[in-house]
Structures are given as structure tokens and as C-alpha cells.
Amino acid sequence: MRLHVIAALVLVAPSFVLAQRGAGPSAAPPAPAPHFPDGTPNLGRDPGEKGIWNVPWVRNMGLRIDKTEAGTDLPSSGGVVGLVGHDLKRDGSRFEPLVPFMPWSAAVYDYNVANESKYDPEGYCLPPGGPRMMATPYPMEIIQLPEQKRTIMTFEGATHIWREIYMDGREHPKGDALNPSYLGHSVGHWEGETLVVDVVGFNEATWLDYSGHPHTDQLHVIEKFTRRNKNVLHYEATIDDPGAYTKPWTVAWNVPWRANGELAEYICQENNQYLFRLTDDFGQPIFGKRP
Amino acid sequence: MDFPGYTNRRLVIALAACLVLALVQPTVAHHSFAAEFDANKPVTLKGAVTNLEWANPHIWLYLDVKNDDGSVQPWQCEGGPPNTLTRNGWTKDSLKIGDQVTIEGVLAKDGSKTCNARLVKLPDGRSVFAGSLGGDNPPPPKQPH
Numbered sequence: 001m002r003l004h005v006i007a008a009l010v011l012v013a014p015s016f017v018l019a020q021r022g023a024g025p026s027a028a029p030p031a032p033a034p035h036f037p038d039g040t041p042n043l044g045r046d047p048g049e050k051g052i053w054n055v056p057w058v059r060n061m062g063l064r065i066d067k068t069e070a071g072t073d074l075p076s077s078g079g080v081v082g083l084v085g086h087d088l089k090r091d092g093s094r095f096e097p098l099v100p101f102m103p104w105s106a107a108v109y110d111y112n113v114a115n116e117s118k119y120d121p122e123g124y125c126l127p128p129g130g131p132r133m134m135a136t137p138y139p140m141e142i143i144q145l146p147e148q149k150r151t152i153m154t155f156e157g158a159t160h161i162w163r164e165i166y167m168d169g170r171e172h173p174k175g176d177a178l179n180p181s182y183l184g185h186s187v188g189h190w191e192g193e194t195l196v197v198d199v200v201g202f203n204e205a206t207w208l209d210y211s212g213h214p215h216t217d218q219l220h221v222i223e224k225f226t227r228r229n230k231n232v233l234h235y236e237a238t239i240d241d242p243g244a245y246t247k248p249w250t251v252a253w254n255v256p257w258r259a260n261g262e263l264a265e266y267i268c269q270e271n272n273q274y275l276f277r278l279t280d281d282f283g284q285p286i287f288g289k290r291p
Numbered sequence: 292m293d294f295p296g297y298t299n300r301r302l303v304i305a306l307a308a309c310l311v312l313a314l315v316q317p318t319v320a321h322h323s324f325a326a327e328f329d330a331n332k333p334v335t336l337k338g339a340v341t342n343l344e345w346a347n348p349h350i351w352l353y354l355d356v357k358n359d360d361g362s363v364q365p366w367q368c369e370g371g372p373p374n375t376l377t378r379n380g381w382t383k384d385s386l387k388i389g390d391q392v393t394i395e396g397v398l399a400k401d402g403s404k405t406c407n408a409r410l411v412k413l414p415d416g417r418s419v420f421a422g423s424l425g426g427d428n429p430p431p432p433k434q435p436h
Contacts, residue, residue, distance in 0.1 A: 116325040123322030125348065138374075156374065158321055158348075210323075264374045271346035273369075274322040277401075 031230035033193070036146070041193050041227050043142040052261035053142070053233055055155075056253060058135035060085040060211040061239075062096035064251035068236055071254030082137060084253045091211065098249070105214050105244040112212025115281070121206050124275060125268035127159045127182040129206030130199070130221055131237035134255065139263055142225070151188060151195070156263045165197050172200050180217050182206060195225040208239065216243030231257040321348040321372065328407045332398040336366055336406065340390045345383040348372055352408060352421075354392065368394055368408040370421040379420060390414045394421070 034042040045051050056072075058064060063085040067073055072084055091113045093099065093106035101109065112119070122128060128136045138157025145151065149168035155161045165188040172178060172185050180203035188197040199221040208215050224236040233255040240248035275287045324330075338356035350370040355363045370376065373383070386392065393412040399405035408421040 117323040118326035120323055125321070157372075264377070266347055266372065266374050268321060268348040270348070271344055271351070272321075272348055273351065274327070274348075277327065 029229075030232070033227035033229055036144075038146075040144070040146065040190065041195070042144065043195065043225060043227055043233065044144060045141075050260045050262055052139040052156075052258050052263060053255045054082065054258040054261065055134055055137055055140055055255055056082040056084045057137035058085045058132075058209060058251075058253055059083065060087070060091070061131070061135065061209045061213060061251045062099045062211065063087055064253055065098040065249055068250055068252035071232065071234060071252075082256075084135075085209070085251075099213070100246040100249055102244055102246060108214045109212055112207070112214075117210055117212055118278070120210060120212065122158050122210070123278075125159055125272050126205060127161050129182050130184070130202055130208055130215065130219060131223065131239065131251065132206065132209055133161070133163070133183065134223075134235045134237070135209055135253075138266060139258065139261055141263060154263065157266045157268065159268050160266050172198070180204075184219075184221070193226055197223040197225070199223065214244055215239070215241045218243035228254075231259075233257070324407065327399055327401075328397050329400050330397055334394075334396055334398050334406050336368070336394045336396070338366065338392070340386050340388055340392055341365065342388065343383070343386050345373055347374075350376065350421075352386065352392075352394070352411070354394070364404060366404045366406065368396055368406040370408045370411075376421070381419065381421075385413060385419075386411075396421075 034046050036042055063073065073086075074083070093101050093109050093113075117123075122132075122136065127133075133140075133153075133155060136155075136158045138155060140153060140155040143152040143154065146167070149166070151165040151167055153163045153165065155163075161183065163183045163186060165186040167188050169189075170187060172187060178185060178201045180201055182203060182205065184199040185201040186197050186199045188195055190196070200219075202215065202217060202219045202221075204215070204217050206215070207213060219239070219241040222238040222240070224234075226234040226236075228234050234252065235255055236250060236252040238248050238250045239245065276285075278286045280286050336354065336356050338354035340352065340354050342351075342353040344351040344353075349372055352368045352370060354366050354368070356366050358364055371379075373381075391414060394406065394408050395410040396406035396408040399407075410418055411421040412418045
């Protein structure tokens with residue numbers, strides 16, 4: 001009997017978590033999204049408080065296309081908290097009819113699926129790139145500097161990165177002036193309650209997600225950040241890559257606020273033994289044997 | 292709270308387990324789990340800690356396991372990232388060299404004496420979640436009672 005009580009506590013705990021994180025019914029309605037005195041939404045902390053955005057692990061963006069308004073798909077994630085776009089059974093391009101693959105991108109994707117994301121660049125401690133910044137499960141913060149006409153986003157992981165979003169109305173650099181980079185060149189503006197960020201200039205060293213959707217340097221991402229209430233940041237990304245996909249596709253999910261959270265240091269490169277154990281398709285070490 | 296027949300300590304452990312589940316970051320496999328480990332090959336290791344690498348992106352725990360014939364087999368087990376474990380109540384001093392621990396985890400696919408630790412029973416009797424949740428990681432093992 002008492003064992004049942006304890007077992008029930010253990011079993012029920014995750015549902016409490018869901019409720020706390022806004023994924024289930026909760027008793028009190030969440031506080032509204034905070035705003036600055038000029039009416040601009042505040043995507044960060046109120047003065048004097050802590051808090052971070054608890055970025056979920058969006059494992060497969062191909063499963064987030066028809067759910068741009070539904071913030072989460074926890075039921076298909078087996079109820080694992082914070083996990084979005086997760087369904088092992090659907091892995092592979094033929095199970096993702098909503099992703100507008102080209103033949104080559106489908107083939108590369110299926111290769112990445114077949115080897116269980118063995119060659120995921122994030123496994124090498126390389127930055128996430130593109131929309132995967134908001135799909136790599138380490139906390140992040142948004143720091144708005146309106147007087148400087150820019151916004152900074154800082155990410156604890158996967159490689160302790162930051163990005164700068166120019167809010168001064170500038171355009172992207174043209175031609176050779178646009179140096180390909182992991183996080184791209186970002187310009188932003190407000191459309192009502194939504195921060196819209198246009199990003200180009202990505203290199204080809206990253207995947208779109210853990211599952212292994214590829215992209216080219218023609219990738220153009222339009223991101224929309226909307227703080228629906230104090231505790232929920234709705235994130236939407238339109239992936240427009242004419243080098244890899246036949247038309248743009250849009251994915252979305254919710255990012256919960258973790259009150260009292262603070263960022264910590266995370267230097268992925270410190271002791272990445274995965275590299276020493278990594279072998280190629282023929283079983284040969286890629287980066288050398290374990291010392 | 293008093294539950295006759297059950298020590299408060301066990302209740303505390305159970306509640307701690309709830310807390311761990313509640314606080315645990317959803318994730319944080321920085322590399323592919325399935326490419327390296329076989330979720331269908333569970334292993335329980337009992338041995339003495341020989342080294343703890345409290346370092347990113349994952350901690351590594353080394354221990355000497357005594358075989359039935361008295362010989363000693365060194366093992367290595369991967370855990371979660373230090374940040375995640377810190378948020379879950381671990382510290383770099385939670386384990387010391389020489390400590391006797393029991394690790395529940397899963398075996399590496401390459402047949403080496405390597406495991407992915409899911410649950411570590413510490414010298415003080417506490418069982419703590421050691422790994423990562425989510426993705427192709429298996430769920431944490433059931434807490435012993």
C-alpha cells in the first residue's frame with residue numbers, strides 16, 4: 001500500500017512537470033508577456049528577476065510542419081518532458097511527406113537516419129547553426145538593447161554561443177561581403193508582438209536538426225519569436241533553401257520559461273571523447289585512436 | 292510525515308527521485324546515443340571509483356570491477372553534462388576515488404568495457420540519475436525502493 005503511494009508519486013511527478021511547464025492544464029492562468037515602457041514586448045527578464053528560456057530538444061523538424069500552431073507534441077514524444085518532434089518510427093524521408101525534399105537531400109537524410117546520426121556535427125562540438133539554435137536543449141536568453149538597435153541572444157549550448165540581430169534597418173551584405181558562417185547574418189524588426197528575424201549567410205557545416213535534414217549555403221531562414229505569455233515563447237522558422245528543398249517549409253514549437261534559472265558555462269570541446277571513438281563506415285577511426 | 296513500516300529515509304529517496312525527474316533537463320545528449328550504445332543491453336556494475344572526469348560535454352566515471360575469480364576489470368561509463376548534473380544536485384565531489392558505487396546503465400555497441408550510466412548509487416546510499424533524458428536515450432531506470 002505504502003509502496004503504491006510512493007510509486008504513484010514517482011509516476012505522477014512527470015505530469016506535475018508538464019503542468020508547471022505550461023504543457024498541461026494549470027490552476028492559475030499565466031501572467032501576460034512583459035513589455036517595455038514604449039510597448040515593445042520584453043523577451044527577457046523583468047528588472048530584478050532571473051529566468052531563462054528552457055529550449056526543448058526538437059529532434060526532428062520534419063514532424064513540426066503541420067503543428068505550427070500547436071506548441072508541442074508531447075504525446076508523440078512518449079511524454080518525455082521537453083522533447084519535441086520525436087517519433088522513432090517515422091524516421092526516414094519516405095515517412096516525412098511534408099518535407100519538400102529534393103532527391104539528393106532525401107538520400108543524405110536517409111543516410112543520416114540509417115547510421116543513427118553518427119556524424120552529427122553537434123557531436124563534434126560544432127555550433128548548431130540555423131533554426132537548430134532554438135532546438136538544441138540548453139537554456140538561452142534574449143537581451144534586447146533598443147537604444148543600440150540590436151538584440152543579443154546568448155546560448156549556453158551546444159557550444160556556448162551568442163548571436164547578434166541588427167535592429168537598425170540595415171540589409172544583409174551582398175555577394176562576397178556575406179561571409180558564410182555557422183549562425184548566419186541576422187536582421188530583425190518587430191511586427192506587433194512578434195520579433196521577425198531574417199537570416200542568410202550560413203555555411204554548410206551544420207544539419208538542420210538532430211535527425212539529419214541537410215541544407216546548403218543558399219539557406220534563408222525567417223524566424224518569428226512571440227512571447228505568448230510570461231512563460232511561453234512561441235518560435236516559428238520558415239526554412240527556404242532552394243539548394244536542398246523544392247519549396248519553403250515552416251516549423252514551430254514552444255519554448256518554456258524557467259523562472260529563477262541562470263545560464264552556466266558549457267565548453268563542449270573540453271573532453272569530447274566521442275571523437276576518439278568515432279569510426280567511419282568501414283570501422284576505421286576518423287580522428288585517431290583514444291590516447 | 293510518518294509511514295509506519297517504511298522509513299522516512301525511503302520516502303525521502305522516493306521524493307528525491309520525483310525531484311530529480313522534475314528538475315532534470317529534458318536532454319542533453321550532445322552526440323548520438325544510439326550510434327554508440329545499445330539500449331537493449333542493460334548492465335549493472337559494482338566497483339571502486341578510480342577516476343572521475345568532471346568535464347564537458349559528458350562526465351566520465353572510471354571504476355574497477357572485481358570479477359568472480361578475484362581479478363579486476365576496469366570499466367568506463369559516460370554520464371550527463373556537468374551543467375545538467377549540477378542542476379540535478381550533483382557536484383564534482385559527489386564521487387571520490389575509492390568510493391564503492393553501483394552503476395545501472397547500458398553497454399556500448401563495440402563490445403568494449405564501456406557503459407552509458409543511467410543511475411548511480413552513491414556511497415551514502417542515494418541513487419541519483421546520472422545521464423541524459425530524451426531523444427534516443429532510453430528512459431531512466433526505475434528507482435530502487
